[in-house]
Amino acid sequence: MLKTVLKEIGISASKIQRFAHLSQPFPCTSLKLTLLHNMCYNIIQYVEYACSHRFVTRRQKVDCNDKKCRFSNMHNAEEHNCINTCLQSMMAAQGLVMDTDNNSCSGCLTNGTH
Numbered sequence: 370m371l372k373t374v375l376k377e378i379g380i381s382a383s384k385i386q387r388f389a390h391l392s393q394p395f396p397c398t399s400l401k402l403t404l405l406h407n408m409c410y411n412i413i414q415y416v417e418y419a420c421s422h423r424f425v426t427r428r429q430k431v432d433c434n435d436k437k438c439r440f441s442n443m444h445n446a447e448e449h450n451c452i453n454t455c456l457q458s459m460m461a462a463q464g465l466v467m468d469t470d471n472n473s474c475s476g477c478l479t480n481g482t483h
């Protein structure tokens with residue numbers, strides 16, 4: 370199922386597996402909204418160059434929209450006992466290699482190591 374989805378949006382499963390340690394990877398923003406909506410987290414998208422260096426291309430915060438979450442845009446603006454009533458942590462960031470480049474990165478090209 371997941372493989373089918375990934376194929377449709379042009380992501381090979383082998384790329385995703387590099388991030389297996391980051392819990393479940395999400396192929397795109399719309400999918401994760403249905404999977405996880407009760408905790409804020411960041412999606413970090415990377416491009417990977419032929420030299421295997423990775424660069425962040427996009428960071429995106431996913432908001433849980435919970436009034437009782439310290440990180441949410443909906444967080445209770447009134448005075449309250451935040452530490453004891455609100456969620457004080459975000460879920461670990463989810464990393465995804467969204468793109469690959471057949472060239473070495475500019476740093477490697479400059480240094481002439483490739």
Ligand SMILES: [Zn+2]
Nearest residue numbers: 409433438441
């Ligand atoms: Zn939240």
Ligand SMILES: [Zn+2]
Nearest residue numbers: 439445451455
């Ligand atoms: Zn609070």
Ligand SMILES: [Zn+2]
Nearest residue numbers: 420422474477
């Ligand atoms: Zn490089």
